[in-house]
Structure formats: structure tokens, C-alpha cells
Amino acid sequence: MARIVVITSGKGGVGKTTTAAAVGMGLALLGHRTVVVDFDVGLRNLDLIMGCERRVVYDFINVIQGDAKLNQALIRDKRCDKLYILPASQTRDKDALTKDGVGQVLDELKRHHDYVICDSPAGIEHGAMMAMYYADDAIVVTNPEVSSVRDADRMLGILSSKSRRAETDVEPITEYLLLTRYSPERVNRGEMLSIADVQEILSLPMIGVIPESQAVLNASNAGIPVILDQQSDAGRAYQDTVSRYLGGELPMRFIDAKKGFLGRIFGGA
Amino acid sequence: MTASQILPAQAAKQALEIKAATFSLPLIRLLDNALDQLALQVEEKIAQAPDLFLHTPVVIDLSGLPEDQEIGSFPELVGVLRAVGMMPIGLRGGNALQQQAAKAMELAILSETRPRAKPEQRHEEQEPPAAAIEAAAAMPSIEVGSKVIAHPVRSGQKVYTAGGDLTVIGPVNSGAELMADGNIHVYGPLRGRVFAGIKGNEQARIFCQHLHAELIAIAGQYRVSENIPSELKGARVQIFLDQETLKIERF
Ligand SMILES: Nc1ncnc2c1ncn2[C@@H]1O[C@H](COP(=O)(O)OP(=O)(O)O)[C@@H](O)[C@H]1O
Numbered sequence: 001m002a003r004i005v006v007i008t009s010g011k012g013g014v015g016k017t018t019t020a021a022a023v024g025m026g027l028a029l030l031g032h033r034t035v036v037v038d039f040d041v042g043l044r045n046l047d048l049i050m051g052c053e054r055r056v057v058y059d060f061i062n063v064i065q066g067d068a069k070l071n072q073a074l075i076r077d078k079r080c081d082k083l084y085i086l087p088a089s090q091t092r093d094k095d096a097l098t099k100d101g102v103g104q105v106l107d108e109l110k111r112h113h114d115y116v117i118c119d120s121p122a123g124i125e126h127g128a129m130m131a132m133y134y135a136d137d138a139i140v141v142t143n144p145e146v147s148s149v150r151d152a153d154r155m156l157g158i159l160s161s162k163s164r165r166a167e168t169d170v171e172p173i174t175e176y177l178l179l180t181r182y183s184p185e186r187v188n189r190g191e192m193l194s195i196a197d198v199q200e201i202l203s204l205p206m207i208g209v210i211p212e213s214q215a216v217l218n219a220s221n222a223g224i225p226v227i228l229d230q231q232s233d234a235g236r237a238y239q240d241t242v243s244r245y246l247g248g249e250l251p252m253r254f255i256d257a258k259k260g261f262l263g264r265i266f267g268g269a
Numbered sequence: 270m271t272a273s274q275i276l277p278a279q280a281a282k283q284a285l286e287i288k289a290a291t292f293s294l295p296l297i298r299l300l301d302n303a304l305d306q307l308a309l310q311v312e313e314k315i316a317q318a319p320d321l322f323l324h325t326p327v328v329i330d331l332s333g334l335p336e337d338q339e340i341g342s343f344p345e346l347v348g349v350l351r352a353v354g355m356m357p358i359g360l361r362g363g364n365a366l367q368q369q370a371a372k373a374m375e376l377a378i379l380s381e382t383r384p385r386a387k388p389e390q391r392h393e394e395q396e397p398p399a400a401a402i403e404a405a406a407a408m409p410s411i412e413v414g415s416k417v418i419a420h421p422v423r424s425g426q427k428v429y430t431a432g433g434d435l436t437v438i439g440p441v442n443s444g445a446e447l448m449a450d451g452n453i454h455v456y457g458p459l460r461g462r463v464f465a466g467i468k469g470n471e472q473a474r475i476f477c478q479h480l481h482a483e484l485i486a487i488a489g490q491y492r493v494s495e496n497i498p499s500e501l502k503g504a505r506v507q508i509f510l511d512q513e514t515l516k517i518e519r520f
């Protein structure tokens with residue numbers, strides 16, 4: 001049975017789209033038929049991060065409104081044939097994402113894919129509500145700072161009360177916490193919350209910690225999901241995250257401060 | 270011949286008992302017959318405190334409307350209330366037609382009694398600054414007893430227990446709100462806002478393991494975070510009223 005996975009946060013700019021692209025690619029590389037759906041109507045940047053912006057002809061809202069068939073709007077990834085993207089519209093108004101329309105498109109996607117990844121817009125407005133409503137699993141993305149953690153907390157509350165699973169009283173959405181843009185050095189200097197702090201406030205299992213990394217910026221400028229950059233710390237942290245999502249138990253990597261020059265010579269702490 | 274003589278002894282076990290019990294229930298008193306307006310206003314009230322009326326039995330009161338005034342369709346009115354989670358169980362007042370419609374929907378027809386005198390209104394400035402509190406304070410108690418919540422209460426969530434204690438096993442996060450007619454117990458960090466004895470019970474107490482609350486209140490007496498002594502932050506405490514002042518004590 002296919003699963004719908006929402007990547008959500010409440011706050012903007014925390015790394016949702018980066019995560020949706022990485023997790024989508026990661027699942028597809030492991031052979032799972034995967035589609036990433038962009039719910040960020042008006043901004044539309046998933047296709048940029050996936051490097052397929054020039055191939056967008058029809059979009060999600062065209063499909064909802066019946067102007068295009070789903071397979072006309074789906075874009076197949078050039079690097080991995082298990083991966084598809086359903087782009088958002090850049091112009092139309094957000095209310096075009098109707099609950100029924102979204103439900104129908106997701107149902108159809110579930111028939112042909114194993115994972116449907118929904119990249120949520122920021123906020124708790126209509127678009128974000130539509131992205132999470134039908135979810136089976138949620139990856140809640142947060143940065144190690146107070147306002148982002150608080151927004152994640154609020155979003156978790158909404159997931160447990162306003163989703164279809166909550167409304168129909170079936171098994172609740174499975175929630176995972178992903179901490180991104182983590183900088184051990186800044187944590188040590190007391191400028192950011194630690195992993196333990198974030199976990200304590202949100203009391204959820206942590207599915208991954210993605211370090212703050214130049215590789216993410218380079219990858220998104222090049223239109224390549226960072227998970228394909230196997231040399232980078234962020235790429236490998238996303239690979240671990242995908243493995244954990246699929247049930248693997250791996251220790252967290254890249255969570256300790258890099259040792260300075262003396263530290264490297266003398267080793268230890 | 271009595272029943273016990275006919276039936277074998279073991280089958281004569283008593284299966285029920287009928288006793289008198291008194292419940293006070295929220296009354297939904299219609300002041301106007303416009304159903305769409307009613308629906309809107311009910312939703313607004315619910316939005317302020319989503320859990321307040323969830324699965325709560327209520328009585329519809331039409332005695333405030335003139336006899337001849339129709340209220341659209343009675344089933345529709347019941348539908349409006351059910352849609353927000355209330356459970357209409359009876360009708361008070363209303364004309365013959367409305368009462369017939371209520372019976373058809375298996376609602377009880379309740380006799381007209383004088384509404385109880387309202388509890389004395391406390392001073393305006395003593396009221397905690399939350400709309401939800403006013404809503405709760407205006408309601409009669411429902412004897413639904415205590416509630417235990419075994420998951421985190423998160424920012425933006427509100428939990429209310431009518432007529433009893435509220436216990437949370439897990440964190441109550443900043444931006445979350447707990448309200449109870451009785452005591453409140455939190456086994457986990459308490460970072461949100463808590464209102465015990467919300468309908469004026471001055472005996473109510475708050476117990477928590479790690480006090481980081483944004484606001485604590487008992488029977489309308491409240492303190493915000495900045496007025497909580499810093500040496501008590503993070504401590505295991507009980508909070509109670511002593512001569513109308515809030516006391517915070519380690520235990
Ligand atoms: N781990 C990271 N390290 C450095 N920069 C990051 C990281 N994750 C995301 N970013 C950057 O943060 C910005 C916002 O990321 P994005 O994925 O678009 O967030 P959202 O979809 O939540 O708005 C982008 O410029 C992105 O490149």
C-alpha cells in the first residue's frame with residue numbers, strides 16, 4: 001500500500017523543499033516508485049531544486065481543474081526513472097487546491113507509486129493544510145532555534161487534530177522529527193539549541209540530523225538533490241535519514257563539532 | 270410466585286439498578302431564529318476552545334423564542350450542533366411542532382424549570398486574559414469526571430476537563446492551554462498556560478514536575494511567567510490559593 005508522506009514545518013526556509021527533493025530521490029534510488037508533489041502554489045521551487053524547471057508544461061492545479069491529465073503533468077526525473085515530480089503552479093491562486101481535488105489526485109498517484117512525498121508550503125494556511133490532510137506519515141522539519149521548534153510543535157498539534165486520519169479516528173499519522181541546518185559549533189557556543197533540547201521540547205523520535213552545509217547551496221544551485229552528492233556530509237546525512245525512515249537503525253553522524261587544528265593533532269576531546 | 274422461584278439461582282443475579290442522579294448540562298439557548306447565524310456563532314465559540322464541547326451532552330432551549338417563531342428545521346439545528354461535536358440529548362421549551370420533531374429524533378422533552386441563579390460574577394480585572402476561560406466560566410458543570418491525557422499537549426492546543434481533574438503525562442508546551450474545573454497534574458515539563466478551578470473552585474490545585482509555565486491560575490487568580498520567582502523555575506511544585514493569593518510551594 002502506497003504511503004503519503006508530508007514534509008512540513010510551520011516555519012518557512014527551514015529546509016522542507018531540500019528535504020522533499022532529497023528524500024524523494026533517496027527512496028527512488030532504492031527502487032521505490034516515488035513522486036514528489038509541490039504544494040507551494042505561487043512559489044514553485046521544487047522543480048528548481050530538482051533541476052527540471054524547463055520541463056514544466058502542466059501543473060498540479062491544471063490537473064485538479066481538469067485542464068490536463070495527470071500523466072501530462074508528471075515529469076520523470078532524468079537521473080532516476082523511479083522518480084516523478086508533480087510541479088506546483090506559479091501563478092494561480094492557492095484556493096484552487098480544493099480538498100476533493102487534492103484527494104483525487106493523491107488517490108490516483110497512490111495507484112502507481114509506493115511513496116507520494118508532499119512538499120508543504122510554510123505557515124498553517126490553506127496550502128499547508130492541504131499538503132498534510134491526507135498524509136500517512138509526516139516528517140516535521142525544524143532548525144535548532146526556538147521559533148522554528150515552536151512552529152514545529154504547533155504543526156504537530158495540527159497533524160494530530162486536523163488531518164484526515166485524525167478526523168476519521170483511524171491510526172494517527174506517524175510523526176518523525178528531522179533537524180536540519182544543524183551546526184555543532186554554534187550549539188557549543190550556545191547560539192543554537194542542541195539535539196537533546198529539541199528532542200526534549202518536541203518529544204518525538206529524531207529521524208535525522210542534517211548539518212548546515214555549503215553542499216546544500218551548491219546542489220540546489222545546480223538543480224541536483226543534495227543526496228546525490230555522496231561526498232558531502234549533508235548528502236550522507238540524508239541517506240541515513242532515508243534508511244531510518246525505511247526502518248534501519250543507524251547512529252547519527254556529523255553531530256559533533258569539527259576538531260580544530262590542535263584537536264586533530266592530539267585527538268580526543 | 271416471585272421471579273427467583275422460577276429461575277435457577279445463578280440466573281437471578283441482579284442485572285441492573287435504577288438510581289436517581291443529577292446532572293447539570295450546558296444549555297444551548299436560542300435567542301434568534303436565524304440558523305445560519307447560529308451555525309457561524311457556534312463555530313466561533315468552538316474555535317476558541319475546540320475540546321470544550323467535544324462529545325458533550327447539551328440541551329437545546331427554545332424557551333427564549335416567541336411561541337410562533339419557527340427555527341428553520343429542527344433536525345437542521347440538531348445537525349449544526351452535532352457538526353461541532355456536541356451531543357444534543359433533549360429539548361426545553363419550543364412549540365408543539367418543535368417538540369414533535371425532537372421526539373422523532375429521540376431527544377428527551379425536558380420540563381421548564383427556572384434556570385439556577387448564576388454564580389456570583391467575579392471582578393473583571395481578576396479574570397485571566399483568555400477568551401476560552403470566559404466561555405468555560407459561563408457553563409454549568411457537567412459531571413463527566415476526570416481526564417488523563419497521555420501524549421504531549423502542543424502549542425495551539427487547548428484541553429478542558431469539566432467537573433473534574435485533568436492529568437497530563439507528557440510535556441505541556443509553550444502556547445498550549447490546560448483548563449479544569451478541578452485540579453491539574455502535569456507529569457512532564459509544564460511550559461504552557463494552566464487554569465485550575467476555572468469555574469471558581471478555590472480549593473483546586475496545580476501539581477507539576479518541572480515548572481516553566483507561561484501562566485498559572487486558580488479560580489481566576491493568576492500569575493504570568495515573569496512573576497514566578499526564578500528559583501522556582503524548573504522545580505517540582507504545587508500551586509494553591511491561600512487567602513486569595515497564589516502560593517507556589519516545592520514538594
Ligand atoms: N542543511 C542545510 N545547510 C545549508 N543550507 C540549507 C540547508 N538546508 C536548507 N538550506 C537552505 O535554506 C534555504 C531554504 O531551504 P528550503 O529547502 O527551500 O526551505 P523551505 O522549503 O522550508 O522553505 C535554501 O536556501 C536552502 O539552500
Ligand SMILES: [Mg+2]
Binds near residue numbers: 040
Ligand atoms: Mg519550500
